[in-house]
Amino acid sequence: QKEVEQDPGPLSVPEGAIVSLNCTYSNSAFQYFMWYRQYSRKGPELLMYTYSSGNKEDGRFTAQVDKSSKYISLFIRDSQPSDSATYLCASYNNNDMRFGAGTRLTVKP
Amino acid sequence: DAGITQSPRHKVTETGTPVTLRCHQTENHRYMYWYRQDPGHGLRLIHYSYGVKDTDKGEVSDGYSVSRSKTEDFLLTLESATSSQTSVYFCAISVMEQETQYFGPGTRLLVL
Numbered sequence: 615q616k617e618v619e620q621d622p623g624p625l626s627v628p629e630g631a632i633v634s635l636n637c638t639y640s641n642s643a644f645q646y647f648m649w650y651r652q653y654s655r656k657g658p659e660l661l662m663y664t665y666s667s668g669n670k671e672d673g674r675f676t677a678q679v680d681k682s683s684k685y686i687s688l689f690i691r692d693s694q695p696s697d698s699a700t701y702l703c704a705s706y707n708n709n710d711m712r713f714g715a716g717t718r719l720t721v722k723p
Numbered sequence: 724d725a726g727i728t729q730s731p732r733h734k735v736t737e738t739g740t741p742v743t744l745r746c747h748q749t750e751n752h753r754y755m756y757w758y759r760q761d762p763g764h765g766l767r768l769i770h771y772s773y774g775v776k777d778t779d780k781g782e783v784s785d786g787y788s789v790s791r792s793k794t795e796d797f798l799l800t801l802e803s804a805t806s807s808q809t810s811v812y813f814c815a816i817s818v819m820e821q822e823t824q825y826f827g828p829g830t831r832l833l834v835l
Contacts, residue, residue, distance in 0.1 A: 622763070646822035657813055657826035658766070702765060706822040709779070711756075715765040 617641055618705055620714025629723050633690040637703035637714045640684065644705035644712075647679045649688045652700045652716065661701075662688065693721045726750050727827035729814050735833045742801040744830050746814030748794075754817035755797040756781075756824060757789060759810040766813065772797055804834045 620637045627633055635649075646665055650658035662677040664670045670677045678687040686703050700716040726749035736742050746755060756771040758781075768781030770789040778789050786808060788800045801808055814827040 618765075620765070648822065650826075655829075657828050660823060660825060663823055704766075709771070711768060711822070711824065712782075713765040713767070715763055 616715075617712040618703060618714040620703055620717055622715055622717060624718040624720060626720045626722060627693055629693060629695060629721055631693050631721070633688075633693050633697070633719060633721075635688040635690075635701050635703070635717050635719070637686040638684055639686065639705045639712070641705070641707070641710075641712075642681075642684065643707045646706040647677070647686050648704040648706070649675075649677055649686075650702040650704060650713075652702060654699075658702055695721050695723050697721050727814055727816060727825065729812075729827040729830050731830060732828065733831045735835065736804050737835050738805060739803050742804050742832065742834075744799045744812055744814075744832070746797045746799070746827060748797075748816050750816075751794050752816040752818060753794075755791065756815040756817075757787070757797065757799045758813045758815060758826075759783065759808075760813060760829075761810050769799065769812075804832075806834050808832065809834045 618639045649662040651661045652658040664677045664679050667679050667681040674691045676689040698720045700718045702716045703714040705712050728747045730745045757769040758766045760766050767783045769787050772778045772791040790798045812830045815824040
């Protein structure tokens, strides 16, 4: 079993839709949770960063962590074609960073 | 890209040959990392460094070695490349805390 599981998609939505991306993790020791965005043939870029449980909002993006169910979510409001990318979730604790395999998102105009 | 460059950006090599990939940062960050990215597996940590000459293994370190003789450079070496090492290799640095990592542009390696 992978430490972090993520549905690979692909996920296709119309412009303006609300997008929900999700991951689960197995190691209860993870304390930090991140979302990265990766455009085709580019390096991942850090999008959101959360410590422990709770919500964090940044513009159209909301990251949510539920440690009781080991569930990580990223919501994108008013999605734009420029949001089309692969989204990677990640969990970290004590020198151990684990990534999900990524969900490929396409936002159609 | 947080001031990270990787070289070469693309490489094709043959099985059994040694390969060295270079990661260079411009801002003297302490922690540097090497990952590989493969379809279905996401990013997996190969090795990381927490200072000059200080390195440790990651999740998939077999077949790889690293060196860090200067703060700004972190080298990844495949002593004898195999086809299973065909991948995209990313270098990363931690800017403040280890959990916030920033990635370079990647090196695409094809081992024939």
